Amino acid sequence: MKKTMYEKIWDSHLVVDEAGQAPLLYVDRHLMHEVTSPQAFEGLRLSGRKVRNPQSILATMDHCVPTKNRDLPIADPIAKKQIETMAENCRENGLNLYDMKNPNNGVIHVVVPEHGFVHPGMVVVCGDSHTATHGAFGALAFGIGTSEVEHVMATQTLPQKKSKTMQVVVNGELSKYASAKDIALAITGKIGTAGGTGYVIEYTGSAIKDLSMEGRMTLCNMAIEAGARAGLVAPDEKTYEYLKGREFAPSSQYWDQALAYWKSLVSDEGAEFDATITLTAADIAPQVSWGTSPEQVIGVDGCVPAPESFADEIKRKACESALAYMGLKPNTKITDIPVDLVFIGSCTNGRIEDFRIAAQVAKGTKVAKGVIAIAVPGSYHVKQQAEDEGLDKIFIDAGWEWRDPGCSMCLAMNGDELTKGQRSASTSNRNFEGRQGKGGRTHLVSPAMAAAAASAGHFVDIRNL
Amino acid sequence: MEPYKKHESIAALMDRSNVDTDQIIPKQFLKKVERSGFGVHLFHDWRFNDNGTDNEAFELNKPAFKGAKILVAGDNFGCGSSREHAPWAIADYGFNTIISTSYADIFYNNCFKNGILAIKVDKDQLASLMAEINANEGVRFVIDLENQKVITPAGNGFTFDIDPFRKGNLISGLDDIGLTLKHVDKITAYETRHKQTYPWLWV
Numbered sequence: 001m002k003k004t005m006y007e008k009i010w011d012s013h014l015v016v017d018e019a020g021q022a023p024l025l026y027v028d029r030h031l032m033h034e035v036t037s038p039q040a041f042e043g044l045r046l047s048g049r050k051v052r053n054p055q056s057i058l059a060t061m062d063h064c065v066p067t068k069n070r071d072l073p074i075a076d077p078i079a080k081k082q083i084e085t086m087a088e089n090c091r092e093n094g095l096n097l098y099d100m101k102n103p104n105n106g107v108i109h110v111v112v113p114e115h116g117f118v119h120p121g122m123v124v125v126c127g128d129s130h131t132a133t134h135g136a137f138g139a140l141a142f143g144i145g146t147s148e149v150e151h152v153m154a155t156q157t158l159p160q161k162k163s164k165t166m167q168v169v170v171n172g173e174l175s176k177y178a179s180a181k182d183i184a185l186a187i188t189g190k191i192g193t194a195g196g197t198g199y200v201i202e203y204t205g206s207a208i209k210d211l212s213m214e215g216r217m218t219l220c221n222m223a224i225e226a227g228a229r230a231g232l233v234a235p236d237e238k239t240y241e242y243l244k245g246r247e248f249a250p251s252s253q254y255w256d257q258a259l260a261y262w263k264s265l266v267s268d269e270g271a272e273f274d275a276t277i278t279l280t281a282a283d284i285a286p287q288v289s290w291g292t293s294p295e296q297v298i299g300v301d302g303c304v305p306a307p308e309s310f311a312d313e314i315k316r317k318a319c320e321s322a323l324a325y326m327g328l329k330p331n332t333k334i335t336d337i338p339v340d341l342v343f344i345g346s347c348t349n350g351r352i353e354d355f356r357i358a359a360q361v362a363k364g365t366k367v368a369k370g371v372i373a374i375a376v377p378g379s380y381h382v383k384q385q386a387e388d389e390g391l392d393k394i395f396i397d398a399g400w401e402w403r404d405p406g407c408s409m410c411l412a413m414n415g416d417e418l419t420k421g422q423r424s425a426s427t428s429n430r431n432f433e434g435r436q437g438k439g440g441r442t443h444l445v446s447p448a449m450a451a452a453a454a455s456a457g458h459f460v461d462i463r464n465l
Numbered sequence: 466m467e468p469y470k471k472h473e474s475i476a477a478l479m480d481r482s483n484v485d486t487d488q489i490i491p492k493q494f495l496k497k498v499e500r501s502g503f504g505v506h507l508f509h510d511w512r513f514n515d516n517g518t519d520n521e522a523f524e525l526n527k528p529a530f531k532g533a534k535i536l537v538a539g540d541n542f543g544c545g546s547s548r549e550h551a552p553w554a555i556a557d558y559g560f561n562t563i564i565s566t567s568y569a570d571i572f573y574n575n576c577f578k579n580g581i582l583a584i585k586v587d588k589d590q591l592a593s594l595m596a597e598i599n600a601n602e603g604v605r606f607v608i609d610l611e612n613q614k615v616i617t618p619a620g621n622g623f624t625f626d627i628d629p630f631r632k633g634n635l636i637s638g639l640d641d642i643g644l645t646l647k648h649v650d651k652i653t654a655y656e657t658r659h660k661q662t663y664p665w666l667w668v
């Protein structure tokens with residue numbers, strides 16, 4: 001039988017598949033951060049169980065960590081407690097933790113690939129919905145809940161229901177300055193935040209092949225925003241090249257064997273998907289979200305839609321309440337929307353490539369009057385690399401803040417946040433009400449779009465720069 | 466998880482419908498790093514006055530209900546958010562049995578994951594249990610899960626239905642993890658094969 005990549009990974013990880021109970025899937029890699037793990041560790045302790053395979057786990061601190069003045073004690077006592085608990089749990093269980101002071105520290109989904117910890121064909125979990133990021137390597141990666149975190153620690157398996165498969169084909173060439181982020185937003189705009197529910201998406205087509213590994217990570221990261229369980233990109237030369245020589249990548253002794261296996265993972269020619277969606281890359285303009293859901297997006301050359309333009313009653317209502325929250329009027333040109341704060345960072349767009357393109361746009365400009373612009377590298381390694389390339393200077397000269405790594409404004413748990421009514425251009429992944437601070441208004445964009453908005457003080461069609 | 470044994474315990478009464486998880490454990494307590502210790506916050510906003518003293522009007526604060534393991538409550542218990550903190554708080558407070566006509570789905574599942582027997586009864590059965598508690602606060606009921614029976618001093622007892630799989634898990638004390646660990650030999654065998662086929666994953 002012809003199989004998709006998802007089916008191949010699924011089949012090779014089935015430990016138990018018996019009638020009357022959910023199939024048990026083997027888990028190769030388990031990623032952790034400080035917010036969703038503490039109760040799982042406690043549950044393990046209370047039941048007298050042990051972590052079955054400590055080596056399968058890589059942990060970091062990212063959600064609550066400050067992105068400046070790291071030498072000072074953490075001001076928020078709850079955040080402090082979470083950080084300390086994480087350190088204690090990892091010590092007690094012998095887990096590899098990149099704590100706040102570790103040179104490998106950063107946002108979990110940025111750090112993990114940097115060390116080659118995820119390979120094609122693996123099953124990867126994390127108590128975090130953006131685990132989908134690692135699908136960029138052709139690994140089945142998905143988010144889980146706290147009870148499941150405990151389950152995986154204790155058993156190295158998870159009871160799972162098999163998903164349906166969806167193929168998203170993006171062919172052709174992207175226009176100048178359009179990026180993986182714009183593809184991701186355009187897909188969410190097209191199929192909606194529930195469009196992928198029950199599916200694992202495989203992204204295919206020449207535009208996907210053309211993406212760098214960083215771009216593929218950005219794309220898969222947002223599979224969850226389209227409701228999918230996970231996103232996948234077939235491994236190819238770029239994948240192998242990226243992995244080679246990294247700390248946890250297969251050693252030279254096993255490299256050829258691993259490579260042969262990875263090559264066998266690609267979906268069989270003619271394998272059937274349960275659904276197929278097609279987009280043309282050239283049609284994808286740089287995207288800007290105008291509402292409070294990642295499906296409420298439009299090209300930068302468009303206007304804020306009017307509620308009446310939606311035939312669907314639920315969508316019309318959603319538009320109405322989004323516009324009220326966002327303080328926007330229908331038919332406003334996107335390029336007329338002013339911004340107060342610009343954020344470049346997160347596990348969606350906090351990688352070196354993101355800062356390179358943003359620096360290219362920011363170079364020689366000045367942050368507009370009244371605008372705050374912060375650049376938060378996804379990891380210390382990204383930060384270092386950017387500094388080696390002189391990107392930090394470009395940002396600082398343009399009036400940006402250059403910070404230490406962390407989730408930061410992506411979810412505003414660490415003190416970096418919008419105040420009520422403030423409007424951001426943000427390279428993160430969620431524009432939910434209150435996500436970046438109570439009453440804060442988020443517009444999701446690519447790094448290049450964010451950088452252009454910082455100097456103009458409003459959104460700009462970067463294709464005209 | 467503790468195996469669920471036949472027991473005789475005080476039955477406390479909450480004559481309210483639609484008790485939601487926001488009341489069971491208010492959101493200000495979700496930032497804790499522990500799974501245990503939620504019992505002291507159970508029903509916090511109802512249970513305590515603004516100055517932190519016990520609200521004597523709240524039913525669970527009645528001395529007669531002290532030490533109750535059984536909670537008899539109105540329809541649609543546990544509705545609202547899916548937070549697993551709600552059953553954690555109920556179990557930590559000391560309840561191991563809830564009796565109601567209906568529960569929210571997720572809450573119902575979460576109960577069994579955390580060693581709580583949630584018994585579904587019909588309206589008349591609930592009414593007679595409530596009447597018996599009202600007439601005699603501090604009354605003790607017997608819960609016999611093995612035989613699926615509730616026994617009361619006034620003879621309002623009955624037999625209840627329960628999914629045999631859930632029943633078995635409660636009696637044996639097996640949680641989801643325990644169930645999976647029944648297959649530990651298969652997991653080990655899988656790992657052995659896995660190590661041979663994909664040796665680079667293990668070095």
Ligand code: SF4
Pocket residue numbers: 062063107108109128130346347348406407410411428429
């Ligand atoms: S950067 Fe944002 S989305 Fe990514 S892990 Fe952190 S909080 Fe979650």
